[in-house]
Amino acid sequence: MWHLFIQKLGDGTLLSHSGVTLFETVLGFIIGTLLGTILASLLWWSPRLSKTLDPYLVILNAMPKVALGPIIIVAFGPGFPSIISMGAIISIIITTIVVYTAFREVDPNYLKVLQTFGATKTQAFREAILPSSFPTIISTLKVNVGLSWVGVIVGEFLVSAKGLGYLIIYGFQVFNFTLVMLALMIIAVFATIMYQLVELLERKLIKD
Amino acid sequence: MSFLKIQDIHHTYFSNQTAATALADISLDIEKGEFVSFLGPSGCGKTTLLSIIAGLFPPTSGKILLENKPLKANSDLSIGYMLQQDYLFPWKTIEENILLGLKLIKKDEGLERIKTLKLLSDVGLGDTGKLYPRELSGGMRQRAALARTLAVDPKILLLDEPFSALDYQTKLKLEDLVFETLKSFGKTAVLVTHDIGEAIAMSDRIFLFSANPGSVYKTFKVPDELRELTPFHARNHPQYPMLFQTIWKELESLEY
Numbered sequence: 001m002w003h004l005f006i007q008k009l010g011d012g013t014l015l016s017h018s019g020v021t022l023f024e025t026v027l028g029f030i031i032g033t034l035l036g037t038i039l040a041s042l043l044w045w046s047p048r049l050s051k052t053l054d055p056y057l058v059i060l061n062a063m064p065k066v067a068l069g070p071i072i073i074v075a076f077g078p079g080f081p082s083i084i085s086m087g088a089i090i091s092i093i094i095t096t097i098v099v100y101t102a103f104r105e106v107d108p109n110y111l112k113v114l115q116t117f118g119a120t121k122t123q124a125f126r127e128a129i130l131p132s133s134f135p136t137i138i139s140t141l142k143v144n145v146g147l148s149w150v151g152v153i154v155g156e157f158l159v160s161a162k163g164l165g166y167l168i169i170y171g172f173q174v175f176n177f178t179l180v181m182l183a184l185m186i187i188a189v190f191a192t193i194m195y196q197l198v199e200l201l202e203r204k205l206i207k208d
Numbered sequence: 209m210s211f212l213k214i215q216d217i218h219h220t221y222f223s224n225q226t227a228a229t230a231l232a233d234i235s236l237d238i239e240k241g242e243f244v245s246f247l248g249p250s251g252c253g254k255t256t257l258l259s260i261i262a263g264l265f266p267p268t269s270g271k272i273l274l275e276n277k278p279l280k281a282n283s284d285l286s287i288g289y290m291l292q293q294d295y296l297f298p299w300k301t302i303e304e305n306i307l308l309g310l311k312l313i314k315k316d317e318g319l320e321r322i323k324t325l326k327l328l329s330d331v332g333l334g335d336t337g338k339l340y341p342r343e344l345s346g347g348m349r350q351r352a353a354l355a356r357t358l359a360v361d362p363k364i365l366l367l368d369e370p371f372s373a374l375d376y377q378t379k380l381k382l383e384d385l386v387f388e389t390l391k392s393f394g395k396t397a398v399l400v401t402h403d404i405g406e407a408i409a410m411s412d413r414i415f416l417f418s419a420n421p422g423s424v425y426k427t428f429k430v431p432d433e434l435r436e437l438t439p440f441h442a443r444n445h446p447q448y449p450m451l452f453q454t455i456w457k458e459l460e461s462l463e464y
Contacts, residue, residue: 107295109291109293109295110295110297112264112289112291112295113289113291113295113308114308114312115264116262116263116264116287116288116289117308117309117312117313117360118312118313119312123312127297127308127312128297131297131299132297132299134299206299
């Protein structure tokens with residue numbers, strides 16, 4: 001495996017495949033978490049919207065997102081956009097649900113304090129709701145690191161053009177399991193680094 | 209004309225099946241600079257009335273006039289509200305916490321800022337500005353909450369059992385501090401409590417509430433001798449146990 005690693009590193013294919021996958025995963029992760037949090041904020045903002053969307057959220061959450069893969073590929077074409085969407089879509093719904101629950105569980109007395117100071121809804125969100133939900137948002141980030149890898153690798157299985165997911169499928173088809181293991185090792189290393197970065201962010205954001 | 213006028217307040221809580229009348233026919237006047245207490249058994253609606261005065265929600269009927277004008281929630285910061293617990297924001301420093309009210313109206317710079325930090329040393333927390341609430345004791349946190357409430361210079365202070373979560377010694381000290389601070393700023397205050405002693409020691413007038421539905425059962429005037437003393441000394445005045453007994457008997461009679 002080490003031999004293969006040096007060889008693939010030498011001809012530059014490993015670097016390009018890893019680069020592609022890493023880029024897709026990071027983007028999918030950021031888009032998924034960001035959209036999920038924004039959606040949660042909208043639900044908090046408008047109780048009417050949250051009532052309307054609640055059943056859809058439950059169904060979408062129960063649904064295996066990777067099953068949407070073929071539809072996404074038809075919609076976005078077999079390339080970057082589809083794979084990134086897979087990485088994002090797999091974490092959006094669960095992020096929305098978890099973060100929205102955290103928003104709603106903020107002690108109403110903090111809001112009471114702000115209300116007596118005449119705070120607007122935006123101010124209440126910025127001063128109380130968002131900061132007190134940071135711990136939950138961080139733990140969702142940790143879960144999403146894993147999820148977006150799942151989404152992206154499955155996306156690459158389906159598109160099968162480039163990336164570590166492609167290497168795994170290719171290695172499997174030509175029975176080159178050293179290549180499969182190599183790809184897995186690289187994924188493990190990158191996933192760990194991403195996780196560590198999230199922990200770094202956690203230490204910066206949460207002081208107590 | 210009285211400072212705060214509460215006129216014919218009725219309030220009913222509705223749920224899908226039931227309607228519970230929390231307050232019925234409450235009318236009372238509070239003068240400027242006066243310290244009054246709402247005393248009564250639990251469930252008599254005293255906290256509901258305080259929340260209505262604070263503008264947290266509108267009453268079912270009736271109105272509240274502050275300086276002869278209808279009290280509109282969130283219009284200007286005429287109301288300061290102190291809760292049972294400090295509810296300091298744990299992710300903000302003490303300084304950021306007490307500047308919160310001013311920050312929301314974008315006045316947390318310059319003179320206002322200096323005034324507020326002075327307020328912090330007035331309540332004996334001069335050197336804690338950079339600390340986080342978790343690094344302070346319960347009594348210190350409640351003092352910080354007092355400073356936060358006073359920072360926006362409210363016309364009237366609403367105290368919802370602010371001493372009930374503290375140990376006895378801290379409570380006595382804090383009573384004195386709140387009393388003296390409010391008197392020196394000439395603030396009007398309404399205290400909600402179920403502690404007869406606290407009501408007598410701190411207030412000028414006591415409204416005794418009865419439950420089901422919540423209404424004012426009786427009003428007691430605290431004698432001048434007690435009013436002029438700080439809460440701690442008032443508790444040792446010969447008049448104190450007499451008034452205590454009177455109110456105690458009334459409270460007892462309410463329960464049967």
